[in-house]
Amino acid sequence: MRRRIFRTIEIIVFVQLCFSFQGPSNVYSQSNSSIGVQPLLEREAQTLQSLIPPSIRPLFLAQDIEQFLQQLEGHAPDWTQLRHADITEQSERLFQLNRQRDEIRTTKKGVLQQPIAFVWAGILRQYLPEYQGFSLALGPELTITSWGIIRFKPFDLPDYLVTIPSPTVREQLLARQQQGEQIEIIVVFMGTLIPDESLIYAFSHDGQQEGMILPVVSVQNLLYILKSS
DSSP states (O other): OEEEOOOOOOOOOOSOOOOOOOOGGGGGGSOGGGTTEEEEEEOTTOOTGGGSOTTSEEOOSHHHHHHHHHHHHSSOOOHHHHOOSSHHHHHHHHHHHHHHHHHHHTTOHHHHTSOEEEEEEEEEEEEETTTTEEEEEEEEEEEEETTEEEEOEEESOOSOOEEEOOHHHHHHHHHHHHTTOOOEEEEEEEEEEOSSSOEEEEEOSSSSOOEEEEEEEEEEEEEEEEOOO
16 A cells, blocks of 8 residues: 655756666666656556666565565564653654664675665646646655564655657646646656665554654655556
């Protein structure tokens, strides 16, 4: 199960468009300065996994995330033991857990350094005629797993995010926007966990106090994919 939360990020592009898309197999090798500017892909019958390089591990489904966490962490934390009515005491317990697991995790460099991919939700915002593309608003996806709620946290996110559709699709999207439609896309982030604080254990702040794990990923590339209407 996946829940969506939009934290709107309005992106205004002031940089020169200077990339040439060569297909998903080459997407991972682009320079960091241009990774936020990408074509808008049409998924059609393709799976998300087929759109990313085979060297990158997809963490799109709950079972894939759980398998990855088991290889990296061994076992889920005991959330009942971490909870406490005193917020200060609960914070201290989480702090100690995070420090202990950060240290142990360094012995599993093979999994820790493996390139991974995860998804956030996106919507098209302002049309930028000088780039023939759209700025974006992004929101994290929350995935319910047996380990707790998973919320991927992108790090080193590019300053500028813009997606460029094909001319035919561009005209269709502009017409849909003029009719007041909110156009959704899938944003695929690709990168590696940061070395020092790669997973953060916490509790949700929605009043439920559910266990939450935040993998912190250094973003090295992006894909923008149009959702089917």
